[in-house]
Amino acid sequence: MNTFMDKLENVLMPVADKLNNNRYLTALRDGFMIALPLIIFGSIFVVLANLPFLDLLIGEEAYATYQSALGPASAATLSIMGAFVIIGIGTKLTQSYDIEGIFGGVAAFAAFLILTPQTVDDVSGVIPTSVLGAEGMFVGIFTAFIAAELYRFFVQKDWTIKMPAGVPEAVSRSFSALIPITMTLSIFLVIRIIFSYTPFDTVQNFIYTIIQEPLTALGSGLPATIIAVLLIQVFWFFGLHGQIIINSVFDPIWYALNDENLQAFQAGGELPNIVTKQFIDTFLVGMGGSGMTLAVVIGIFLIGRSRQLKELGKLGGPPGIFNVNEPIIFGLPIIMNPLAIIPWLLTPVVITFITYFAMATGLVPKPAGIIVPWTTPVGLSGFLATGNAWQGAVLQVFNMAVVFLIWWPFLKILDKSYYESEKKSENDQAG
Amino acid sequence: MKEILLACSSGMSTSLLVKKMEEEAENRGVDVRIWAVAQDKAVQELENADVLLIGPQMRFMKKKYAKTAEEAGTPLDVIDPVSYGRVDGKAVLDHALKLIDG
Numbered sequence: 001m002n003t004f005m006d007k008l009e010n011v012l013m014p015v016a017d018k019l020n021n022n023r024y025l026t027a028l029r030d031g032f033m034i035a036l037p038l039i040i041f042g043s044i045f046v047v048l049a050n051l052p053f054l055d056l057l058i059g060e061e062a063y064a065t066y067q068s069a070l071g072p073a074s075a076a077t078l079s080i081m082g083a084f085v086i087i088g089i090g091t092k093l094t095q096s097y098d099i100e101g102i103f104g105g106v107a108a109f110a111a112f113l114i115l116t117p118q119t120v121d122d123v124s125g126v127i128p129t130s131v132l133g134a135e136g137m138f139v140g141i142f143t144a145f146i147a148a149e150l151y152r153f154f155v156q157k158d159w160t161i162k163m164p165a166g167v168p169e170a171v172s173r174s175f176s177a178l179i180p181i182t183m184t185l186s187i188f189l190v191i192r193i194i195f196s197y198t199p200f201d202t203v204q205n206f207i208y209t210i211i212q213e214p215l216t217a218l219g220s221g222l223p224a225t226i227i228a229v230l231l232i233q234v235f236w237f238f239g240l241h242g243q244i245i246i247n248s249v250f251d252p253i254w255y256a257l258n259d260e261n262l263q264a265f266q267a268g269g270e271l272p273n274i275v276t277k278q279f280i281d282t283f284l285v286g287m288g289g290s291g292m293t294l295a296v297v298i299g300i301f302l303i304g305r306s307r308q309l310k311e312l313g314k315l316g317g318p319p320g321i322f323n324v325n326e327p328i329i330f331g332l333p334i335i336m337n338p339l340a341i342i343p344w345l346l347t348p349v350v351i352t353f354i355t356y357f358a359m360a361t362g363l364v365p366k367p368a369g370i371i372v373p374w375t376t377p378v379g380l381s382g383f384l385a386t387g388n389a390w391q392g393a394v395l396q397v398f399n400m401a402v403v404f405l406i407w408w409p410f411l412k413i414l415d416k417s418y419y420e421s422e423k424k425s426e427n428d429q430a431g
Numbered sequence: 432m433k434e435i436l437l438a439c440s441s442g443m444s445t446s447l448l449v450k451k452m453e454e455e456a457e458n459r460g461v462d463v464r465i466w467a468v469a470q471d472k473a474v475q476e477l478e479n480a481d482v483l484l485i486g487p488q489m490r491f492m493k494k495k496y497a498k499t500a501e502e503a504g505t506p507l508d509v510i511d512p513v514s515y516g517r518v519d520g521k522a523v524l525d526h527a528l529k530l531i532d533g
Contacts, residue, residue: 016491030471239512241440241488244470315518319447326444330487330516375443 009238016240023096024145025248031088031144032251035081036371042078043371045070046266050368052388078262078371080132081255082140086112089144090151097152103177104148110181111147111188112140115195115203131204134259138212139204141252147184154180212256219253220275222356229348232285237344239335243285254280262369265387271366274359278367281374282385283355284348287396288378289325291344292351295403296328299411306418309411322375332414339414343407350406351399364391435465435527437510438473438496439486448510451520452527461528474499482530483507484523487515506530 019025049070055063077084087105094104113127116136120126130136159179163172191203200206218224228250232242247254254277261271280286288294297320300313309332316327334340358364368387376384378400379393386392435452437445445467456463468476470489477483477499483506485492490509500507508530514522 013491017494020491021495033469033471236488239487240491241486244440244489245491312516319444322443324443324447326439326486326488327447327516327518330512331518333512333516335512 012235012238012240016235016245019245019248022248023093027089027093027096027145027148028141028252029244029248030092031085031090032255034088034091035084038077038084039081039371040373042074042076042081045073046078046262046368046370047384047388049074050265050388074266075129078259079266080129081259082132082134082136083109083112085137085255086140086144089141090148093145093148094152097156099152099155100173103181104151107151107181107184108144108147110185112136112143114185114188115139115143115192117202117204130263133263134256135208135212136204137252137256137259138215139207142207143188147188150184150187151180154183159183216253216256216260219250220257220273222275222352225275225280225356226349226352229280229284229352230345233291233345233348236290236329237335237341239330241290243290250280251277258367258369258371260369261367265368265370271368274356274366276367276369277371278369278385279355279359282367282372282381282392283396283399284351286323286374287351287381287399289320289323290329291325291334292347292400292403293325293328293334294320294323294378295400296332296407296411298400299404299407300415303408303412304415306415307422308418309415321377323377324375339410343410347403347406350402354399354402355395358395364395365389433461433463433528433531434479434481435463435524435531436473436476436480436483437465437467437486438470438483438492439467439489440470442467442469442472444488444515445486447518448515448520448523451518452524453520455520455524461524463524477505478503480505482527484527484530485509487512506533 049067054066058066087109089105090108091101091105093101095101116127116131118124118127120128131139155176160176161178163175195201195203195206198206200209228246232246235242235245254275257273258276258278261273261276264271285291288297293316297313297317300309301317304310304313312327312331316325316331319325319327329335332340334344355364359366365386367385370385370387372381372384378396382392382394382396383390384392437448439445449465449467452465453463456465466476470492473483473485473492473496477496483496483500485496485507487509493507493509496507508526510523511526513519514526
């Protein structure tokens with residue numbers, strides 16, 4: 001068993017290392033991190049703007065006024081999150097070359113706007129906000145990569161204007177960015193002009209048809225979701241942070257699906273997707289901590305007799321409420337524990353099916369695209385993520401019960417073996 | 432004063448450890464500053480630290496930090512998974528102090 005485990009770890013470590021230290025995936029992940037506070041701010045206001053029963057309480061008209069008063073909060077953040085992601089990725093990628101990042105960031109954003117159609121319903125001089133949201137996300141990511149690469153290429157070529165000594169630092173810095181930015185953005189302008197002669201008309205259309213649609217369709221399906229979730233669990237089983245590793249690949253898809261739902265939710269229409277960022281974070285992997293271990297903590301309190309588990313329950317309980325669960329993962333331990341691997345891999349698959357079908361059948365509303373901070377406790381997070389639906393909270397509690405039932409026999413065996421070895425060592429000491 | 436930096440995915444689980452380590456340091460009368468950061472901040476914070484300890488779940492980041500740490504002359508290591516799971520402030524503090532004293 002051990003040599004097999006060792007072999008598997010020898011395969012997984014380099015994969016984790018490669019994925020996590022890949023320059024582009026790192027920039028992608030950190031770029032999303034920059035956008036995250038803004039996305040969460042916007043999400044909070046979507047929740048507030050859609051409080052249940054408020055329309056009955058204050059009347060239709062006052063409710064409409066209330067909603068339009070709060071509207072700009074999410075319109076300026078959540079709905080245009082692509083913009084922040086692009087600037088974030090451009091900045092982080094440029095920084096990874098030890099070059100000041102912000103020019104790379106704004107160059108990426110400007111490059112993206114150059115590629116963007118600047119007309120809405122024949123009115124020119126306007127930028128459609130939809131392309132700054134989910135629709136533009138993929139173009140945005142690619143644009144940010146290419147723009148930041150071009151920018152740093154020209155900076156590293158040293159095609160810059162040198163200011164004489166004595167010129168203030170800030171002035172000479174903005175001049176040194178001048179030529180690299182001019183070169184970078186000119187290239188994008190040429191790309192735009194070339195595309196205007198193709199049947200796709202814009203780069204946006206091209207990427208949307210060729211890459212984004214097929215990719216998100218794949219990512220929204222059950223098989224891809226289960227594979228992603230299983231991979232996360234397998235990485236964690238070896239004590240490697242599965243979400244960090246897998247999310248860097250899947251986040252663009254999950255966020256795009258999320259945003260499609262949000263737009264539909266705000267427009268009051270049918271929500272298109274079940275699998276979204278929230279589906280993964282709130283109902284699967286992140287519910288009560290990686291691998292849904294809050295149910296395991298409850299199990300420990302209910303059946304734990306061994307000192308080791310009881311102690312662990314006390315340690316892991318409070319952070320577990322806020323979905324932080326490293327004490328359980330490393331303390332139970334779940335990692336490298338042949339007994340734990342069965343419930344560890346089984347539960348997320350079962351929960352994925354339950355959640356998916358609960359939403360597919362309409363028993364529970366689909367995620368509304370609201371990004372709930374990942375530290376939000378179970379119950380509340382399900383309520384918020386489904387757009388203030390109590391069914392979301394109930395589903396989470398139900399899922400926790402299922403997780404508990406799957407873990408129960410395994411926890412019992414583990415507890416018994418700990419208990420016996422504790423007793424044995426006490427007897428040894430007494431004898 | 433000894434400066435101990437911990438890093439994990441978002442600085443959450445390591446901050447549990449920070450509290451336990453601070454308690455232990457206070458009991459021993461050791462003058463330390465211990466703080467936890469998310470993995471993307473670790474490189475920036477490295478210059479303020481005497482030692483960097485990485486959560487075991489992020490151990491694949493070690494290589495990325497190693498270069499900066501070597502340049503700064505800051506020792507770094509991965510926290511032992513068992514101590515991490517038990518949130519064993521004593522063991523991790525010992526580990527950190529041992530690394531600082533070389």
